[in-house]
Amino acid sequence: MKIPKAIQNLIEAFERLPGIGPKTAQRLTFYLLHVPQLELDRFAQALENLKKETILCSVCFTIGEEDPCSICSDKQRDSSIICVVEHPLDVLALEKNGKYHGAYHVLHGRIDPLNNIGPDEIYIEQLLERIRNNAGIKEIILATNPTMEGEATAMYIHKQIKQIVQNGHQLKITRIGRGLPVGADLEYADEVTLQRAMEGRSEY
Protein backbone atom coordinates (compact mmCIF):
# COMPACT_ATOMS: atom_id res chain seq x y z
CA MET A 1 0.00 0.00 0.00
CA LYS A 2 1.32 3.41 -0.92
CA ILE A 3 0.64 6.58 1.03
CA PRO A 4 -1.93 8.69 -0.87
CA LYS A 5 -0.31 11.49 -2.88
CA ALA A 6 -2.22 14.23 -1.01
CA ILE A 7 -0.91 12.95 2.31
CA GLN A 8 2.62 12.47 1.01
CA ASN A 9 2.67 16.05 -0.31
CA LEU A 10 1.74 17.52 3.06
CA ILE A 11 4.21 15.29 4.93
CA GLU A 12 6.97 16.53 2.61
CA ALA A 13 5.93 20.16 3.10
CA PHE A 14 6.13 19.76 6.88
CA GLU A 15 9.46 17.95 6.64
CA ARG A 16 11.00 20.94 4.94
CA LEU A 17 10.44 23.06 8.06
CA PRO A 18 13.37 23.41 10.46
CA GLY A 19 13.29 21.06 13.43
CA ILE A 20 10.49 18.89 12.03
CA GLY A 21 11.52 15.34 11.19
CA PRO A 22 9.71 12.63 9.20
CA LYS A 23 7.87 11.24 12.25
CA THR A 24 6.56 14.62 13.40
CA ALA A 25 5.57 15.49 9.82
CA GLN A 26 3.54 12.27 9.63
CA ARG A 27 1.92 12.91 12.98
CA LEU A 28 0.93 16.48 12.08
CA THR A 29 -0.46 15.40 8.71
CA PHE A 30 -2.60 12.63 10.14
CA TYR A 31 -3.79 14.97 12.86
CA LEU A 32 -4.95 17.43 10.21
CA LEU A 33 -7.01 14.69 8.54
CA HIS A 34 -9.39 14.96 11.50
CA VAL A 35 -9.69 18.73 11.34
CA PRO A 36 -12.63 20.48 9.56
CA GLN A 37 -11.95 21.56 5.95
CA LEU A 38 -12.69 25.17 6.96
CA GLU A 39 -9.73 25.17 9.31
CA LEU A 40 -7.45 23.66 6.67
CA ASP A 41 -8.54 26.38 4.24
CA ARG A 42 -7.80 29.04 6.84
CA PHE A 43 -4.35 27.57 7.47
CA ALA A 44 -3.67 27.48 3.70
CA GLN A 45 -4.84 31.08 3.36
CA ALA A 46 -2.49 32.20 6.14
CA LEU A 47 0.44 30.55 4.35
CA GLU A 48 -0.41 32.09 0.99
CA ASN A 49 -0.82 35.58 2.42
CA LEU A 50 2.19 35.50 4.72
CA LYS A 51 4.53 37.28 2.36
CA LYS A 52 1.91 39.09 0.27
CA GLU A 53 0.63 41.07 3.23
CA THR A 54 3.94 41.89 4.88
CA ILE A 55 6.72 44.18 3.77
CA LEU A 56 10.29 44.97 4.82
CA CYS A 57 10.63 48.47 6.24
CA SER A 58 13.01 50.39 3.97
CA VAL A 59 14.49 52.22 6.98
CA CYS A 60 15.06 49.57 9.63
CA PHE A 61 14.32 46.35 7.66
CA THR A 62 11.97 44.89 10.21
CA ILE A 63 8.90 43.08 8.89
CA GLY A 64 5.68 45.03 9.08
CA GLU A 65 2.49 45.91 7.29
CA GLU A 66 3.58 49.33 6.05
CA ASP A 67 6.75 50.99 4.79
CA PRO A 68 8.13 52.70 6.82
CA CYS A 69 7.08 50.45 9.68
CA SER A 70 5.00 51.58 12.65
CA ILE A 71 8.14 52.09 14.75
CA CYS A 72 10.06 54.16 12.20
CA SER A 73 7.03 56.35 11.49
CA ASP A 74 6.25 56.88 15.18
CA LYS A 75 7.16 60.50 15.98
CA GLN A 76 7.17 59.72 19.72
CA ARG A 77 10.20 57.49 19.41
CA ASP A 78 13.77 58.62 19.64
CA SER A 79 15.31 58.05 16.22
CA SER A 80 18.75 59.14 17.44
CA ILE A 81 19.28 55.73 19.07
CA ILE A 82 19.45 52.64 16.89
CA CYS A 83 19.36 49.14 18.34
CA VAL A 84 20.93 46.64 15.93
CA VAL A 85 19.46 43.11 16.15
CA GLU A 86 19.77 39.91 14.15
CA HIS A 87 16.14 39.01 13.54
CA PRO A 88 12.66 40.58 13.41
CA LEU A 89 11.75 38.33 16.36
CA ASP A 90 14.36 40.17 18.43
CA VAL A 91 12.49 43.42 17.79
CA LEU A 92 9.29 41.79 19.05
CA ALA A 93 11.08 40.54 22.18
CA LEU A 94 12.43 44.02 22.97
CA GLU A 95 9.08 45.66 22.17
CA LYS A 96 7.22 43.27 24.42
CA ASN A 97 9.39 44.55 27.23
CA GLY A 98 8.34 48.08 26.25
CA LYS A 99 11.17 49.90 28.00
CA TYR A 100 13.12 50.82 24.85
CA HIS A 101 11.93 53.87 22.91
CA GLY A 102 14.56 54.20 20.21
CA ALA A 103 14.69 52.88 16.64
CA TYR A 104 15.89 49.52 15.34
CA HIS A 105 17.95 48.05 12.57
CA VAL A 106 17.37 44.41 11.64
CA LEU A 107 20.36 42.64 10.06
CA HIS A 108 18.39 39.52 9.05
CA GLY A 109 21.20 37.23 10.16
CA ARG A 110 24.73 37.44 11.41
CA ILE A 111 28.16 36.95 9.93
CA ASP A 112 28.62 33.21 9.89
CA PRO A 113 31.47 32.04 7.62
CA LEU A 114 30.76 28.35 8.33
CA ASN A 115 27.36 28.79 6.69
CA ASN A 116 28.67 31.03 3.91
CA ILE A 117 27.13 34.19 5.30
CA GLY A 118 29.48 37.14 4.93
CA PRO A 119 28.95 40.82 5.78
CA ASP A 120 27.37 41.45 2.37
CA GLU A 121 24.65 38.84 2.87
CA ILE A 122 23.07 40.77 5.75
CA TYR A 123 21.89 44.38 6.04
CA ILE A 124 25.14 45.92 7.36
CA GLU A 125 25.82 48.29 4.46
CA GLN A 126 22.31 49.70 4.86
CA LEU A 127 23.05 50.44 8.53
CA LEU A 128 26.27 52.26 7.62
CA GLU A 129 24.38 54.20 4.94
CA ARG A 130 21.82 55.18 7.53
CA ILE A 131 24.57 56.48 9.86
CA ARG A 132 26.34 58.32 7.03
CA ASN A 133 23.16 60.12 5.99
CA ASN A 134 22.02 61.03 9.45
CA ALA A 135 24.36 63.09 11.58
CA GLY A 136 21.70 63.21 14.32
CA ILE A 137 22.27 59.62 15.40
CA LYS A 138 23.74 59.59 18.90
CA GLU A 139 23.98 55.94 19.87
CA ILE A 140 24.21 52.55 18.21
CA ILE A 141 23.36 49.65 20.51
CA LEU A 142 24.82 46.41 19.16
CA ALA A 143 22.28 43.84 20.32
CA THR A 144 23.29 40.83 18.26
CA ASN A 145 23.15 37.56 20.20
CA PRO A 146 25.97 36.81 22.69
CA THR A 147 27.05 33.82 20.59
CA MET A 148 30.35 33.48 18.79
CA GLU A 149 28.81 34.63 15.50
CA GLY A 150 26.85 37.42 17.18
CA GLU A 151 29.98 38.74 18.92
CA ALA A 152 31.95 38.62 15.66
CA THR A 153 29.17 40.49 13.87
CA ALA A 154 29.08 43.16 16.59
CA MET A 155 32.85 43.50 16.39
CA TYR A 156 32.78 43.85 12.60
CA ILE A 157 30.02 46.47 12.67
CA HIS A 158 31.84 48.39 15.41
CA LYS A 159 34.97 48.54 13.23
CA GLN A 160 33.03 49.61 10.13
CA ILE A 161 31.20 52.40 11.98
CA LYS A 162 34.46 53.70 13.47
CA GLN A 163 35.82 54.07 9.95
CA ILE A 164 32.93 56.10 8.56
CA VAL A 165 32.15 58.37 11.48
CA GLN A 166 33.13 61.99 10.75
CA ASN A 167 35.20 63.90 13.24
CA GLY A 168 32.37 66.19 14.24
CA HIS A 169 29.82 63.36 14.70
CA GLN A 170 29.43 62.43 18.40
CA LEU A 171 28.45 58.75 18.10
CA LYS A 172 28.45 56.32 21.00
CA ILE A 173 28.63 52.61 20.17
CA THR A 174 27.47 50.26 22.92
CA ARG A 175 27.06 46.50 23.27
CA ILE A 176 24.03 44.99 24.98
CA GLY A 177 24.84 43.87 28.56
CA ARG A 178 26.14 40.33 29.01
CA GLY A 179 26.26 38.48 32.27
CA LEU A 180 24.15 36.16 34.39
CA PRO A 181 20.47 35.98 33.41
CA VAL A 182 17.85 36.52 36.13
CA GLY A 183 17.26 33.32 38.07
CA ALA A 184 20.62 31.81 37.10
CA ASP A 185 22.92 29.98 39.46
CA LEU A 186 26.53 31.16 39.70
CA GLU A 187 27.61 27.60 40.35
CA TYR A 188 26.30 26.36 37.02
CA ALA A 189 27.21 29.36 34.84
CA ASP A 190 29.81 28.67 32.16
CA GLU A 191 33.23 30.29 32.28
CA VAL A 192 32.69 32.82 29.53
CA THR A 193 29.40 34.02 31.00
CA LEU A 194 31.06 34.42 34.39
CA GLN A 195 33.91 36.37 32.86
CA ARG A 196 31.47 38.64 31.02
CA ALA A 197 29.49 39.11 34.22
CA MET A 198 32.64 40.21 36.06
CA GLU A 199 33.68 42.52 33.23
CA GLY A 200 30.20 43.98 33.03
CA ARG A 201 29.79 44.64 36.75
CA SER A 202 28.24 47.95 37.74
CA GLU A 203 28.40 50.05 40.87
CA TYR A 204 25.88 49.11 43.56
Place this chain on the structure above:
Amino acid sequence: MKIPKAIQNLIEAFERLPGIGPKTAQRLTFYLLHVPQLELDRFAQALENLKKETILCSVCFTIGEEDPCSICSDKQRDSSIICVVEHPLDVLALEKNGKYHGAYHVLHGRIDPLNNIGPDEIYIEQLLERIRNNAGIKEIILATNPTMEGEATAMYIHKQIKQIVQNGHQLKITRIGRGLPVGADLEYADEVTLQRAMEGRSEY
Protein backbone atom coordinates in the same frame (compact mmCIF):
# COMPACT_ATOMS: atom_id res chain seq x y z
CA MET B 1 4.71 47.54 17.68
CA LYS B 2 2.13 44.92 16.87
CA ILE B 3 2.88 41.71 14.98
CA PRO B 4 1.47 42.04 11.43
CA LYS B 5 -1.90 40.29 11.03
CA ALA B 6 -0.59 37.94 8.30
CA ILE B 7 2.18 36.72 10.61
CA GLN B 8 -0.12 36.46 13.62
CA ASN B 9 -2.58 34.34 11.60
CA LEU B 10 0.07 31.82 10.62
CA ILE B 11 1.52 31.66 14.14
CA GLU B 12 -1.94 30.87 15.45
CA ALA B 13 -2.48 28.20 12.79
CA PHE B 14 0.77 26.48 13.77
CA GLU B 15 -0.04 26.78 17.48
CA ARG B 16 -3.20 24.76 16.95
CA LEU B 17 -1.14 21.74 15.89
CA PRO B 18 -0.37 19.14 18.58
CA GLY B 19 3.06 19.47 20.17
CA ILE B 20 3.76 22.90 18.71
CA GLY B 21 3.97 25.70 21.29
CA PRO B 22 4.00 29.48 20.83
CA LYS B 23 7.82 29.68 20.47
CA THR B 24 8.02 26.96 17.81
CA ALA B 25 5.06 28.48 15.96
CA GLN B 26 6.87 31.84 15.87
CA ARG B 27 10.09 30.24 14.71
CA LEU B 28 8.37 28.31 11.89
CA THR B 29 6.47 31.39 10.73
CA PHE B 30 9.54 33.61 10.59
CA TYR B 31 11.42 30.85 8.80
CA LEU B 32 8.71 30.74 6.15
CA LEU B 33 9.13 34.48 5.55
CA HIS B 34 12.44 33.65 3.89
CA VAL B 35 11.02 30.92 1.67
CA PRO B 36 10.01 31.59 -1.99
CA GLN B 37 6.31 32.34 -2.55
CA LEU B 38 6.09 29.30 -4.87
CA GLU B 39 6.93 26.99 -1.99
CA LEU B 40 4.38 28.68 0.28
CA ASP B 41 1.74 28.22 -2.41
CA ARG B 42 2.65 24.55 -2.75
CA PHE B 43 2.40 24.08 1.04
CA ALA B 44 -1.00 25.84 1.03
CA GLN B 45 -2.19 23.66 -1.85
CA ALA B 46 -1.16 20.49 -0.01
CA LEU B 47 -3.19 21.60 3.02
CA GLU B 48 -6.26 22.45 0.99
CA ASN B 49 -6.22 19.17 -0.93
CA LEU B 50 -5.41 16.92 2.03
CA LYS B 51 -8.97 15.89 2.71
CA LYS B 52 -10.38 16.52 -0.76
CA GLU B 53 -8.14 13.95 -2.40
CA THR B 54 -8.34 11.25 0.25
CA ILE B 55 -11.20 9.02 1.27
CA LEU B 56 -12.00 6.55 4.05
CA CYS B 57 -12.24 2.99 2.76
CA SER B 58 -15.81 1.79 3.45
CA VAL B 59 -14.54 -1.72 4.25
CA CYS B 60 -11.51 -1.24 6.51
CA PHE B 61 -11.66 2.53 7.21
CA THR B 62 -8.07 3.21 6.36
CA ILE B 63 -7.31 6.42 4.47
CA GLY B 64 -6.63 6.02 0.78
CA GLU B 65 -7.27 7.44 -2.65
CA GLU B 66 -10.03 5.01 -3.68
CA ASP B 67 -12.92 3.22 -2.02
CA PRO B 68 -12.39 0.33 -1.41
CA CYS B 69 -8.72 0.98 -0.70
CA SER B 70 -5.85 -0.65 -2.55
CA ILE B 71 -5.49 -3.29 0.17
CA CYS B 72 -9.17 -4.29 0.34
CA SER B 73 -9.42 -4.48 -3.45
CA ASP B 74 -6.23 -6.53 -3.80
CA LYS B 75 -7.28 -10.08 -4.72
CA GLN B 76 -3.84 -11.43 -3.74
CA ARG B 77 -4.41 -10.64 -0.09
CA ASP B 78 -6.04 -12.95 2.41
CA SER B 79 -9.27 -11.27 3.45
CA SER B 80 -9.98 -14.00 6.01
CA ILE B 81 -7.52 -12.42 8.46
CA ILE B 82 -8.26 -8.95 9.82
CA CYS B 83 -5.68 -6.97 11.74
CA VAL B 84 -7.37 -4.37 13.96
CA VAL B 85 -5.27 -1.23 14.53
CA GLU B 86 -5.87 2.16 16.13
CA HIS B 87 -4.64 4.51 13.39
CA PRO B 88 -4.01 4.64 9.63
CA LEU B 89 -0.31 5.20 10.45
CA ASP B 90 -0.27 1.73 12.07
CA VAL B 91 -1.34 0.24 8.73
CA LEU B 92 1.57 2.03 7.06
CA ALA B 93 4.00 0.72 9.69
CA LEU B 94 2.84 -2.87 9.18
CA GLU B 95 2.82 -2.51 5.39
CA LYS B 96 6.35 -1.12 5.37
CA ASN B 97 7.38 -4.36 7.03
CA GLY B 98 5.64 -6.19 4.19
CA LYS B 99 5.31 -9.56 5.92
CA TYR B 100 1.58 -9.36 6.61
CA HIS B 101 -0.76 -10.25 3.76
CA GLY B 102 -4.16 -10.10 5.40
CA ALA B 103 -6.73 -7.30 5.62
CA TYR B 104 -7.01 -4.47 8.13
CA HIS B 105 -9.58 -2.65 10.19
CA VAL B 106 -8.75 0.87 11.40
CA LEU B 107 -10.56 1.95 14.57
CA HIS B 108 -9.47 5.62 14.33
CA GLY B 109 -8.73 5.80 18.04
CA ARG B 110 -9.10 3.70 21.15
CA ILE B 111 -11.50 3.58 24.06
CA ASP B 112 -10.27 6.34 26.34
CA PRO B 113 -12.82 7.38 28.99
CA LEU B 114 -10.56 10.11 30.37
CA ASN B 115 -10.79 11.88 27.01
CA ASN B 116 -14.48 11.11 26.53
CA ILE B 117 -13.93 8.49 23.86
CA GLY B 118 -16.26 5.56 24.28
CA PRO B 119 -16.75 2.46 22.10
CA ASP B 120 -19.27 4.31 19.91
CA GLU B 121 -16.79 7.05 18.99
CA ILE B 122 -14.49 4.65 17.14
CA TYR B 123 -15.19 2.12 14.35
CA ILE B 124 -15.89 -0.92 16.54
CA GLU B 125 -19.49 -1.51 15.47
CA GLN B 126 -18.35 -1.53 11.83
CA LEU B 127 -15.85 -4.27 12.66
CA LEU B 128 -18.54 -6.37 14.33
CA GLU B 129 -20.80 -5.81 11.33
CA ARG B 130 -18.01 -6.98 9.06
CA ILE B 131 -17.60 -10.16 11.11
CA ARG B 132 -21.36 -10.78 11.21
CA ASN B 133 -21.69 -10.46 7.45
CA ASN B 134 -18.68 -12.54 6.56
CA ALA B 135 -18.57 -16.11 7.84
CA GLY B 136 -15.30 -16.64 5.95
CA ILE B 137 -13.24 -14.61 8.44
CA LYS B 138 -10.86 -16.96 10.26
CA GLU B 139 -8.75 -14.71 12.46
CA ILE B 140 -8.94 -11.32 14.12
CA ILE B 141 -5.58 -9.95 15.22
CA LEU B 142 -6.05 -7.28 17.89
CA ALA B 143 -3.10 -4.96 17.22
CA THR B 144 -4.10 -1.94 19.29
CA ASN B 145 -1.16 -0.38 21.12
CA PRO B 146 0.13 -2.09 24.29
CA THR B 147 -0.91 0.90 26.39
CA MET B 148 -3.57 0.89 29.07
CA GLU B 149 -6.16 2.26 26.64
CA GLY B 150 -5.06 -0.06 23.85
CA GLU B 151 -5.34 -3.11 26.11
CA ALA B 152 -8.77 -2.05 27.31
CA THR B 153 -9.92 -1.56 23.73
CA ALA B 154 -8.60 -5.00 22.74
CA MET B 155 -10.36 -6.55 25.72
CA TYR B 156 -13.65 -4.82 24.88
CA ILE B 157 -13.53 -5.87 21.24
CA HIS B 158 -12.68 -9.44 22.24
CA LYS B 159 -15.75 -9.59 24.48
CA GLN B 160 -18.00 -8.10 21.80
CA ILE B 161 -16.80 -10.53 19.14
CA LYS B 162 -17.32 -13.50 21.47
CA GLN B 163 -20.94 -12.44 21.87
CA ILE B 164 -21.76 -12.25 18.18
CA VAL B 165 -19.86 -15.26 16.83
CA GLN B 166 -22.22 -18.05 15.73
CA ASN B 167 -21.65 -21.58 16.90
CA GLY B 168 -20.58 -22.82 13.48
CA HIS B 169 -18.16 -19.94 12.84
CA GLN B 170 -14.54 -20.96 13.56
CA LEU B 171 -13.03 -17.60 14.54
CA LYS B 172 -9.66 -17.22 16.21
CA ILE B 173 -9.02 -13.98 18.15
CA THR B 174 -5.36 -13.16 18.77
CA ARG B 175 -3.48 -10.29 20.39
CA ILE B 176 -0.31 -8.92 18.86
CA GLY B 177 2.82 -10.20 20.68
CA ARG B 178 4.06 -8.16 23.61
CA GLY B 179 7.49 -8.47 25.15
CA LEU B 180 10.96 -7.02 24.87
CA PRO B 181 11.60 -5.04 21.69
CA VAL B 182 14.68 -5.91 19.63
CA GLY B 183 17.79 -4.23 21.05
CA ALA B 184 16.26 -3.78 24.50
CA ASP B 185 18.05 -4.46 27.74
CA LEU B 186 16.42 -6.81 30.24
CA GLU B 187 17.91 -4.77 33.06
CA TYR B 188 16.09 -1.61 32.06
CA ALA B 189 12.78 -3.13 30.98
CA ASP B 190 9.77 -2.14 33.10
CA GLU B 191 7.94 -4.72 35.21
CA VAL B 192 4.86 -5.06 33.03
CA THR B 193 6.91 -5.55 29.86
CA LEU B 194 8.97 -8.22 31.60
CA GLN B 195 5.84 -9.97 32.79
CA ARG B 196 4.35 -9.88 29.28
CA ALA B 197 7.62 -11.16 27.86
CA MET B 198 7.55 -14.13 30.23
CA GLU B 199 3.88 -14.84 29.50
CA GLY B 200 4.50 -14.58 25.79
CA ARG B 201 7.54 -16.88 25.70
CA SER B 202 7.69 -19.37 22.85
CA GLU B 203 9.46 -22.70 22.42
CA TYR B 204 13.02 -22.41 21.19
